[in-house]
Amino acid sequence: MSDVSETRSRRSPFARPTKDDGPRATLKQLLPFVFEHKRTLVWVSVLSVLAAVATLVQPLLIGQVIERVQAGEALGLLVWALVGFVVVSSAISAYQHFLLQRTGTAVVLSSRRRLIARILHLPISEFDARRTGDLVSRVGTDTTMLYAVLTQGLADSVGGVLIFVGALIAMLLIDPILLCAIVGVLGLSVLAVVSLSGRMRRATARQQTLVGELTSGIERAIGAVRTIRAAGATAREERAVTTKATEAYDAGVEVAKASALVVPIAGVALQASMLVVLGVGGMRVASGAVAVSSLVTFVMFLLLLVMPLGQAFGAIASVGQALGALGRIQEVLDLPTEDAQDQGARPVAPVAGAPAIAFRDVRFRYPEAAVAARAQAESEAHVPLDETTTTDDVLRGVTFEVPRGSRVALVGPSGAGKSTILALLERFYDPTAGVIELDGQDARELSRDDLRSRFGYVEQDAPTLAGTIADNLRLASPDATAADCERVLRAVNLGSVIDRSPLGIDTPVGEDGVMLSGGERQRLAIARALLAAPPILLLDESTSSLDGLNEQLMRDAIDAVAEGRTLIVIAHRLSTVIDSDRIVVLEKGQVVGQGTHGELVASTPLYRDLARHQLLV
Template identity: 30%
Template sequence: MQSVKTSTLMKWLFGQLKPYKSKVAFAMAALVVSAGAWLFLGQGIKSAVDDGFIANNSDKLDQMVLVVMAIALIGSIATYFRFYWMIWLGERVSADIRQKVYAHLLTLSPAFFAKTRTGEVISRFTADTTLLQSVVGMGLSMALRSFVTFIGALILMLFSSTMLTLYVLIAVPIVLLPIRFFGARVRIFAKNSQDRVADVGAYVDETLHEIHTVQAYSHENIDMQSFSARIENVMSAAHQRIKYRALLVACIIAISVIAVTLVAWLGAQLVLTNELSAGELTAFMFYAVMAGGAVATISEVIGEVQKAAGASERLMELLNTQTSIQSPASPEALPNEVKGNISLQQVNFCYPESPEISVIKDVNLAIKSGERIALVGPSGAGKSTLFQLLLRFYDVTSGKVCLENQDIRNLAVENLRDQFALVPQESVIFAATVRDNISYGRPDASQADIDRAAKAARAYDFIMELPEGYDTNLGERGVRLSGGQKQRVAIARAILADRPILLLDEATSSLDAANEQHVKLALDELMKGKTTLIIAHRLATVVNADRIVVMDKGQIIATGSHQELLASNDLYREFAQLQLVS
């Protein structure tokens, strides 16, 4: 994605406030009252000096002190409401952006996640959205308050002394120069800094996910050194951002202080020549200091805004990423009862990230309703890729995949995938309860249905032995279960989903001999009347399949029954001799 103008990014960010116009209006009203109160304070000070202190009028002095206190109280109350609503808006906008980004990510195809590290995406959810929350909640509030204060102070300065105000205005263009020069660089380095933080998040996610492997190979010291190098990259990127932001603030403060000092000196000369009263000069300097403070605050906020621009750009990159897999504008409808007839016609496929490597080559395969098809072959033969094409995680490079004689690209993606139940080789268990994991594909299932699925998968007994039964939280990636238990929960999920087509990727690979036999019986019952494709690395699990499809290097090289392939195919015969002959 090309670099986007800061104004465009800020328009997008603050556009997120549109649904909360009433809240913004309340916050703005409180802001105006708050700023107005502090500005009016200068007039109270002027009156206290001229009419009370200089005029030696103690009653007037006492009266103005009470007025100043009342103004301060009003300003404080208004400040409370300003802070409350602006911080609430920051939290709300941050939450909305997270929801939008997450919802969009769920629509992206596996091709996106094949080239984007999960930890980096998580960083954009956490660090980037937290930064935006700070800018909208605090930065915007401070910037608007400072802007109103600056304009108000400038107007009141004009009433106090037009000549001194003109001198102050000469400094304004000078202040804008460092804002323009350093601000753009702060944004560039802020985005770079956020990218480095995302890299750290990705590395932490990866190493902690594979902590068993890290510790088994005593890789801790090497990982700590690698992590330290990444942290230093973060610091290096942050160093540039901090340097330019510090220069920005220092330049603005220096220009502001010098300008205010020179104006104060000029004002003192006017007082000495009786062209200006002491009270007017005091009020003028009060407003000048307020204006200078407002400019300094705005410069601070500009630094935050530039950081937020970098964060917004990274989030917009995610939101603008188009999925390569989309439903057609007018999808075709499947029959009311999908029987599970599948055909692959002259299918060729290359992964998007490696277009020069053909993973599937000229595959033709027709699968009838209720048929059990086993896919066998060496690793890298293309078996799992066929599953991904059937589920339309990727689109074929050429040829077509049909379900019920309809090209799956003409179907709504969700409708297509609703016809499949998948049991992957590495069972996926979510950090949720047993009940949630089993009912994942059918959230509205009754407890009786869940029980039946668990019993069919031979998972019911060990579930009942868990501390809280179905309500036991299984921990991240099912850490509380053994490999065989995870697989049985995954099989129970597929049984409960009750879909016409089953995709089994070596679904019994993690089971011991006793449990494998139980689950085989369960799967045999489950597969009745369903079209089933089984990826098998152990031939003993598929010798009774209706047809066995032998694949090698992305091609189908033989099809037939176990006995037919033993007689006709050398590769299959080699597998059989290695696995089935003791």
């Protein structure tokens, strides 16, 4: 793990956010999402200019119509010209609205793509320190907030600015005194809306954070629904999730309060301006300083002036909310990926005579943020803490070698660091000190993708992915044929699973493999590793959920596929590993013995006790 990721300071992801909590984003960070669609936005801007021109011409034509009516002159084509400009303006606005809606949806899509690509390439330590539901919320809910940026005014502001400036100039030419009378009213309303935008951004950021926590709570409750029902904890879980929903509601009310003030401010500004114009304008018409037609035209331009001002108020509100959500999006996009950490890495090039794997005085401790998050999660789930919930060294100077083509077992009590060793081999983490060698090369200098392609890794609680049996098998071997899939399934004694359904390997397994038994899920994970046929197999408690018959069948299958391959096995049942070429005994993160079963019974008290308890001596 890089020094940056080890030393990064982060508040606990479970801390309750305060009013000012949450990552902050700036308009500069928002623009790249918008400018990805700059061609469409240019076209929208052109349409905005045309619509603005067509709109600004209308008050002038109305003024001309009034003057001709007062003079008793024929209207001629003026009425038709006015109707034409109204129709053109409406048609342009409709097409522009469609483009903005489409572009807003495209912005959401592009932001989701970037987030998904970033999240799926984050270091494992980031997943340890964050809740899955919160990450899901950023992809689903937070990105949706960006939609409002385009649909509520950013691109449309081009035409709005033109209308605003054009109306302002026209009003100045008609009557500067009337214009000065309303500038003060409009200026105060703009200041009020700008001050509200900061409050909206903070409230939105807090709301989105709470929605993320709510999503995490729901995911946790649904994922463990059977355990929760069996423990009689349904009511408690309901209260916990409902509390999160209520907190998110309260934050949403804060957003609503701030945004609700924007609408009346715009309305008050329009009404006050109209009263000023009618009062002052009426007096000026009575004194003969302004003609009736000019006053009507001025009022029309005032309406046009307030319209883009209202759009601007809406844009400020929507951008403020989007910046609150964008802060959470940008926080994830700014995280370094594994690919970034692998810059300059090289492919594996085996060194002749070197062992397949070697640990040289390896020390390791989990990052503090990951430890805090894991401890909190296990506390909430009321399960015992394991080796990942300590800030002490999990491994303390571990040294051993795994010769090519050999079978090596890792044994020892829970918390000794066995699973951590496999996690380090997969480079989910890098050691705090010491060196791990793969085929004679420092693993930190090797490409993670190339390194992992050489391992077949079966986790202790290997997940079964929603989908079919074939989907799970082909996760690491996408080109495997149906015959290959069936072969490995029968090798691990899963033939009955595909025989009992007419769908065969296309049989659904349900969410988290719920339609399979625990032993079947474990055998499916082993079959997935066997199908990939990598040079090194890593098996973490791979037979712990199997009965005696299936365990023996599994051992036979592994024996067959392991021939000529390197095999590292973690096991609590020593009967499954007593015939290993080498057994490494771990206790409290240290190697306390190495050798064959017979050698360790004679030399290592811990191993002798384990063997005695399992009736192997």
